Ligand SMILES: O=C(O)CCC(=O)C(=O)O
């Protein structure tokens with residue numbers, strides 16, 4: 724939670740929103756070399772609090788789209804080990820996905836020799 728709040732603060736979120744940020748779930752996805760994640764919106768959460776995403780291991784091509792549909796316009800960007808990405812505000816419900824993982828791009832010492840791990844902090848409101 725401290726990391727999530729720090730990320731929001733560094734990204735310029737107002738201090739009241741930073742202090743109110745209380746994610747209750749960490750979703751961990753592991754990708755091997757051939758794994759993909761189709762375009763989707765993160766809308767299972769009860770709240771529209773930002774989703775903070777952390778990447779570890781191999782880099783990936785992350786497709787960041789629009790809020791209307793799975794198609795264009797979208798931007799392909801590379802998420803590398805150590806990168807942090809925030810889905811918040813107008814981009815909270817943007818469609819997004821992972822189009823490919825780039826083998827052998829994990830930096831030494833990141834804790835993962837192959838594949839990619841993504842951790843997202845979410846405010847689900849679920850209690851059990
Ligand atoms: O792996 C990523 O960077 C995105 C993961 C994702 O979109 C999700 O878990 O909902």
Ligand SMILES: [Fe+2]
Pocket residue numbers: 763764765819
């Ligand atoms: Fe997602």
